[in-house]
Amino acid sequence: MRICLATFNQGGLQDLVSSNFGRCPSYTIVDVEGGEIKNPRVIQNPGFSAGSGAGMQAAQAVADAGCNVVIAGAVGPNAFQVLSMAKLEVLECPGVTVQKALEEYMQGRLQPSSGSGRGPERGHGMGRGYGNRPGDPFK
Secondary structure: OEEEEEEOOOOOOOOEEOOOOOOOOEEEEEEEEOOEEEEEEEEEOOOOOOOOOHHHHHHHHHHHOOOOEEEEOOOOHHHHHHHHHOOOEEEEOOOOEHHHHHHHHHOOOOEEOOOOOOOOOOOOOOOOOOOOOOOOOOO
8 A cells, every 4th residue: 555645844754744735845655564654755746836736736746656545634626636536545634743644544543535625624714714713604
């Protein structure tokens, strides 16, 4: 099983899982065999500085790397569509280390992504103050 995790900085097992799949700077890719993490490596996100279509470029690069599973904080709808068409499982796990996310994955604790790109508790913010607040009319 080959797993790709969107990473916040330079990648690696101690980096944090990025909240944004399409615009993260790097991906940490690992193979999981018999409950063991093997062959950790980092690839750069080709969509990181793209003007548009970042998520689709990133999704294609991850699919081309032979991954079976993607773990990120959130995946936008276009990237989600590319990943789904490539038959990759897409899971959400923001704000923890890559190592912790892999442990959660192996224990079956991660939630499938909806592909909305919003992730949990992000509301309909758009800079209008509708984010995560009591009485949010859009929840």
